[in-house]
Amino acid sequence: MSFSPAQVFAALNAVRPPDQPSPVLGTAVVIGGSVAGLLAARVLSDHAASVVVIDRDDLHVPGGRPGVPQGTQLHALLPGGFLQLERLFPGFREQALAQGAVEAPPGARRNYLDGRLKVTVPDDADSLAGSRPLLEGLIRQQVLRLPNVKTVTARAAGLVLDGSSVAGVRCDVGAVPGVENADLVVDAMGRSSRLSDWLADAGWERPVLRRMPVHLNYATALFRRREAHPEHTVVMALHSARASSDVAGAAYFAIEDGRWMAMMAGYGDNRPGRTAEDFVRRLREQFPPEFTEVADSEMLGEVQTYRHADSRRRDYHALRRLPAGLVSVGDAVASFNPVYGQGITAAALHAACLSAYLRSGPDLRFPARRFFELQRVVVDAAWSMSTSADLALPHVDGPYPRGYRISSWVSGQIVRATMTDVTTARRFNDVVSMREHPRALARPAVVLGALFANWRAR
Ligand SMILES: Cc1cc2nc3c(=O)[nH]c(=O)nc-3n(C[C@H](O)[C@H](O)[C@H](O)COP(=O)(O)OP(=O)(O)OC[C@H]3O[C@@H](n4cnc5c(N)ncnc54)[C@H](O)[C@@H]3O)c2cc1C
Known part of the structure; x- marks a missing residue:
């Protein structure tokens, strides 16, 4: 029986970890220990005897890190992603709150479009606000305390292939080359993943890379928050393509350590907030009056900027030839215009695809096609939402x-x-x-x- 994309999507949203671990493989190696890699490792811990997470950064050092340059920018945790995290890590909410994350129930969120306040949905799902290092750090703590998960600080440099299967990962620990053997390798190297090159170098097909240029300029700044318990903890104001503003939108969230985190974004040549003066002036002049409260607060540190050139996806599901023992998750497969805040939630749904695939008792001597078919449903859904909104932007010219x-x-x-x-x-x-x-x-x-x-x- 075949299911519609909407039915598959609903089933993935309902995936829960198994009550009992059911190992189907010996060692799984995950390349990339950021959000997508950690969530994949969490799922693999139920199905593999051991899970090795390789990252070029030392994952035991808390806080921001160079391997995730977007980590200084404001990150929204969508209610869908929050629900998934609570399922994967029971008690996630309490631990997040204990570490300073701030609750964002529907009544504490305000959403403006072109300066008009949107209606509140009183029974909408909850979310949390916190900095990206806090959210990633929480996920990391939960995963690294699993007894069969370990980390290796190394730069992955290529695949080890045995006939038509992946048998491990070549990695450099400092300047010393080594190998991590694996029954299953998960690429979670982010949007600049080298997996396509590695496959092509080894004589395999390279997945088609689709891009939609968005030329988004992000700027984020931190401010001291005067109120310990503000009435509104997540405030967003977007400008539609029709609005006359040159700023695409702004948002501010209450985050840990008594701070506001504020973000502003523009497209093309519009780079709002490159200086502290410009950032604060625009918050005051171009957004609803409550943004002034943040603008009038003390700025902590400097404005951090980030340029995001395009949304992109790699269509592994369409490959005719693919080695066994290999999957790819997170931004490595699809990364979107960050304005829509989909990345963490999409990564959680990719982890649900991995869970569903491994629970189906797959024969790992064959390519993981079932996994990529499930993942395609998630990628298509996120891609259609993100790109259909971007196509309305004046500087985006297709493909329609x-x-x-x-x-x-x-x-x-x-x-x-x-x-x-x-x-x-x-x-x-x-x-x-x-x-x-x-x-x-x-x-x-x-x-x-x-x-x-x-x-x-x-
Ligand atoms: C400006 C901006 C704002 C965003 N805002 C949001 C938001 O509001 N909400 C949201 O949900 N998402 C947001 N995102 C997306 C979010 O950051 C990602 O989707 C999320 O981090 C998951 O990415 P990932 O784990 O796949 O890859 P990444 O987070 O990019 O991590 C890749 C990891 O792989 C490691 N790595 C790479 N190559 C190697 C190698 N050769 N060897 C070893 N390790 C390697 C890196 O060190 C890193 O740890 C935003 C992104 C940007 C750019």
Whole structure:
């Protein structure tokens, strides 16, 4: 029986760790110990005798690190990702709060579009606010305390192949070359992953790399927070492509250690917030009045900037020839315009794909096609959400999918209805936080409900 993408997506969202570990392999090696690699390691710990996580950074050193240059930028944990983390690590919420993360239930979140406040969905799922190093550090603590997981500080340099299977990873510890043997290798090297090159060098096919240029400029700054318990802990203000502002949006979150973290983004030649003065001035002048409270606070440190050239995906599912014993997860497979905050949640869903694949009792002498088929559903869903919104930007010129005009008109109606109508906003939030498949928004009842809400609001 074949299932629709929406059914597969729902099943992945419901994946829970098994009650009992069920080992199907000896050693699994994960290359990359950031969020996607750690979540894969968590899943593998139920199915492998031992799990080795290789990273070029020492994962036992807390805080930000050079291997994750985006770590200084504001990271939102979507409610969908938060639910997944709580399933993988029972008690995650309490531990996060104990380490300073700040609760962000629906009533504490405010969302503006083009300067207008969106309606609140009172029964929406909760989330948490915290810095990226805090969130990654929490996940890391949970994974590294698992008895069958260990880390190796090394730079992975290539695959070891045995016929048509991957048998390990070549890695350099300092200048000393070594090998980590593996029954399954997981690429979690992030968006600059070298796996495609390694496959091509060894005579295998290289996956097609699809890119959508977005030329996004990010800037993040920290401020001292005066209130210990502010009423609103997550405030976001986006400007649509139609708005006259040259700033795409801004947000500020209450985070650990009594700080606000504020972010501002622009496209193309617009690089808001390159200096502290520019950052603060724009927060005051171009965003709703509550942003002024943050702008008037003491800035801690300097503005950190980051340039994100494109959204990109590597289509491993489409390869005709692929060695056995190999999968790829997280940004290494697909990384999106960060404005939509999908990366951590997508990585959690990739981990759910790995769990579903390993639980199906696969024959590891054959390529992990079932895994890549499941993952494709997640990547397609995230890609369609992110790129359909980006196609509306004036500097993005395709490629336009079939039916783009109609789908963009429908999305415009739905987004408009989310301003005033709780039912449409609830459905929309379920989709953008990756708890529901985007096709849920194309159902006639949802579209008609949005049209009616817009007519009523006129
Ligand atoms: C500006 C910006 C803002 C973002 N905001 C959000 C947000 O709000 N919400 C959200 O969910 N996501 C956000 N993201 C995306 C998020 O950062 C990633 O999706 C998330 O970190 C998962 O990525 P990953 O683990 O696949 O790769 P990465 O986090 O990039 O990690 C890759 C890891 O691989 C290691 N590595 C690479 N090569 C090697 C090698 N050869 N040998 C050994 N180790 C290696 C690196 O050291 C690193 O630890 C944002 C991204 C950017 C750029």
